[in-house]
Amino acid sequence: MDGGIRKCDTESKEVVKDPNEEKNVKVKVLFFARARDLAGVSEKLLFMEEGSTTLDCIKKLLVELPSLKEIYDCMAVALNEMYATDSTLVKDGDELALIPPISGG
Secondary structure, three states, X not given: OOXXXXXXXXXXXXXXXXXXXXXXXXXXXXEOHHHHHHHOOOEEEEEEEOOOEHHHHHHHHHHHOHHHHHOHHHOEEXXXXXXXXXXXXXXXXXXXXXXXXXOOO
């Protein structure tokens, strides 16, 4: 099948999905402070498989932007403006923020 087109089994009326079609979700990643400096951008779109977690997103970002490894162990992650754990599932349209440690005085 071309272009992810679904075909219909005429006898059972069941929609048959092309097994090669990958279901993706689009996640907007926001980089703050040192994360922005290391990434070189303030935001990036990330395309993930359905069922991916915030940790899966981070792992993919570390491959695409290896400079982020510098802050990986000490950064916080927020999903849709709420702090998230590594196992939080991401959905299409979510916003993931990478928040490095902040110092001040």
